[in-house]
Amino acid sequence: MNLPTVPEIKVHSVPAARIPNGLPVVELQDVTVSYRVPREHIRTLKEFAIRRVQGRVQFEDLLALDRVSLQVHKGEVFGLVGANGAGKTTLLRLVARVMRPTKGRVIVRGRVAPLLAMGAGFHPELTGRENVFLNGALLGYTRRQIEESMDWIVEFSELSAFIDAPLRTYSSGMMARLGFAVATAQMPDVLIVDEVLSVGDIAFQEKSAARIREFRESGATILLVSHSMAAVKKMCGRAAWLDHGRVVELGEAAQVVEKFEKYMESR
Amino acid sequence: MEQTLDKPSQEVYDSAQRLPPALVELKEAWRYRDLVFFLVRRDITARYKRSVLGIAWTMLNPLGMMIILSVVFTQVFRARVEGYPAYVLSGLISWTFFSQTSSSAINALVWGGDLLRRIYIPRSTFAMSAIGTGLVNLLLSLVPLIVVNLVIGIPLHITLLLSPFAMIMLAMFSLGIGLLISTIGIYFADVVEMYHIILTAWFYATPVMYPVDILSTNVAMIVKLNPMFHLVGLFRDLVFYGTVPPLQTWLLCLGVSTMTLMIGWLVFTGKSDEFAYRT
Numbered sequence: 001m002n003l004p005t006v007p008e009i010k011v012h013s014v015p016a017a018r019i020p021n022g023l024p025v026v027e028l029q030d031v032t033v034s035y036r037v038p039r040e041h042i043r044t045l046k047e048f049a050i051r052r053v054q055g056r057v058q059f060e061d062l063l064a065l066d067r068v069s070l071q072v073h074k075g076e077v078f079g080l081v082g083a084n085g086a087g088k089t090t091l092l093r094l095v096a097r098v099m100r101p102t103k104g105r106v107i108v109r110g111r112v113a114p115l116l117a118m119g120a121g122f123h124p125e126l127t128g129r130e131n132v133f134l135n136g137a138l139l140g141y142t143r144r145q146i147e148e149s150m151d152w153i154v155e156f157s158e159l160s161a162f163i164d165a166p167l168r169t170y171s172s173g174m175m176a177r178l179g180f181a182v183a184t185a186q187m188p189d190v191l192i193v194d195e196v197l198s199v200g201d202i203a204f205q206e207k208s209a210a211r212i213r214e215f216r217e218s219g220a221t222i223l224l225v226s227h228s229m230a231a232v233k234k235m236c237g238r239a240a241w242l243d244h245g246r247v248v249e250l251g252e253a254a255q256v257v258e259k260f261e262k263y264m265e266s267r
Numbered sequence: 268m269e270q271t272l273d274k275p276s277q278e279v280y281d282s283a284q285r286l287p288p289a290l291v292e293l294k295e296a297w298r299y300r301d302l303v304f305f306l307v308r309r310d311i312t313a314r315y316k317r318s319v320l321g322i323a324w325t326m327l328n329p330l331g332m333m334i335i336l337s338v339v340f341t342q343v344f345r346a347r348v349e350g351y352p353a354y355v356l357s358g359l360i361s362w363t364f365f366s367q368t369s370s371s372a373i374n375a376l377v378w379g380g381d382l383l384r385r386i387y388i389p390r391s392t393f394a395m396s397a398i399g400t401g402l403v404n405l406l407l408s409l410v411p412l413i414v415v416n417l418v419i420g421i422p423l424h425i426t427l428l429l430s431p432f433a434m435i436m437l438a439m440f441s442l443g444i445g446l447l448i449s450t451i452g453i454y455f456a457d458v459v460e461m462y463h464i465i466l467t468a469w470f471y472a473t474p475v476m477y478p479v480d481i482l483s484t485n486v487a488m489i490v491k492l493n494p495m496f497h498l499v500g501l502f503r504d505l506v507f508y509g510t511v512p513p514l515q516t517w518l519l520c521l522g523v524s525t526m527t528l529m530i531g532w533l534v535f536t537g538k539s540d541e542f543a544y545r546t
Contacts, residue, residue, distance in 0.1 A: 035544055036544070044455055044456060044457035045451070045454075045455035045457050045458060045461065046457060048454075048455060093384070093385075093543060094282075096385075096386060096387055097280055097387040098383070098384060098385065098386065098387055098543050099540075099543035099544070100282050100540050100543075101282055104282075105281065105282055105283040106280070106281075106282040107279065107280065107281045107282070107283075108279070108280040109278075109279050109280075110278065110279075111278060112280075112387075114385065114386050116385045116386060117382060117385045117386040120382050120385070120386065121306075121309075121382065123309050123313055125312065125313045125316045126309060126312060126313065130308070130309070130312070133305050134302075134305040134306070134308075134309055137299070137301045137302035137304075137305045137306075138302060138382070138386065138388060139386065140298075140299065140387070140388075141301075142301055143301040143304075166316075
C-alpha cells in the first residue's frame, strides 16, 4: 500500500474512515477525449477512397472531454449532470474501460459494473438460465461466479417457474428483471448507473433501488448520471456539472444541481 | 443474499500503465474464455433449436454442394478423378470453414459493435467465438465425409486421426484473416461486401473443386502462393488420400498460419481502441 506522494487537492474532504488507503477509487487526471471525425460522414471504403483521391477528406477534432480531473472515493455516490452532449456518457465509457483517453490518465481501483448493458446478448431461443450464463460472461463473470449466483439471480428476478423456458416466452418486464439481477448479482467496487432505474413494475423498482442501497452501504462507489435533478440531489453526496466537455462545477451535489438549474433556466 | 456480497476484488485499471496491446488482449481474452464458450454455445443452439432438420443441415449443406459439383465436373467437364465426390467434399468443408469463420468474425464485430461501446469485452472475443462455432461445424461435417467415403468405396484412412492438426492450422489462419478484415471493418462498414467478392475469387484460386493437375505449370506456380492451396491440400491428404505429407508441407502450413495469426492479432489489437471512437 503506497501512499500518494503528491498531496491531494480535493474540493471536498471525505471522512478519513471512508478511504481505507487514501487512494480514490475512480481518478481522472487531466483527461481529454477528442474524436477525430470526418467533416462529412463517410461510411464506406469506396466513398473514402474516392474522396481521398480527390483530396476531399477533411477531419475535425471534436472535444468530448477537455482536461477533466476528478476523484471519486470509496463509498461515495457521485452524480454527473449536464446538458446532452456535455460529455457524461464519454466519461462513463472511460471509467467502464470501453474507451481510452486521448490524453491524460484514468485509474479505476476495483471491479466496475456498468448498469448500461442489462440484458446484453440475450437470445430469444435460449432458456433464461442459458441467457444468464451468456449475459453474465459478457459482464465479465466467470462461469463459477455465475453458478454461485444462480440461485440468488433466480430468486431476485422472481422467475423460478420460468427460468428453464426459452426467453421468447418472457414478457419485457421479466427480461428486464433478469437483466438487472444478473448485472447486480456480484458486488462491484464501482457501479455505473445511467439514468434513474426504471426496471419492471413499481414493486421491482423498489427492490432494485434497495439492492443499490445495499451496495452503497457495503462500501461500493456509485457513479450516477441522471436528468432528474431531484434524484441527483437525493442520492448523491457530490456531483460534477459538465458542459462542453469541461467540469464547470464540482462539489456538494445540492449546490452543483442548484447552479446547473439556474444556468439552464437563464438560457 | 449475503454470499454474493463478499469481498470485492482488487483489480486496478490504469490507462497510462500498460503492456503492449497485443499482450493485454491476450491476457483479457484468457480471462473471458468462458464468454467465448457461451457465445459458441449460443450460436450452435440458436441455430439448431428451431429448424426441423436441426443439426442435419450442417451435414446436408456440403453434401448438396458435393452432388452438384460432382455432376457438373464428371458429366459436363469430364474430369477424371478417382472418387471425385469425396475429393470435392474434403475440399469443400475445409474451404467453407475458412470462408464462413473469417466473414462471420467481421459480421460479429459489426453486430456486437453497440455492445462494445457500452461495456468492456476483449474485442477479439467475437472473432474467436466465430472460430469456435466453425470448428464445431467442421467436426460435424466429418460425419457426411466419412459416410461418402464409405459409400463410394474409399476405405477410411488412419491418417484421419491427424486431421485435427490440419484443422487447428486452418483455424489459426482463419482467425488471422478474420482479425485483419475486422480491423478494416472498424473504419468502413462495406468491407464485408468487398470481402465476399474477394472470397469468390479466392475460392477459384484454391483447388477445391478442380484437381491440382489440370493447372498448367505456370498457373500452378502462382496458385501455390495461395496459403489456402496448402491448407486445403494438407487436410485433403489426411482425410482423402490417406497420406501423410512430407515434413516441409507441415512446416510450411504451420509457418503460414502462425504468421497470419500473429500479424492479424498485432494489427487488430493495435487498432481496436479506435473502435470506441467510431460511432
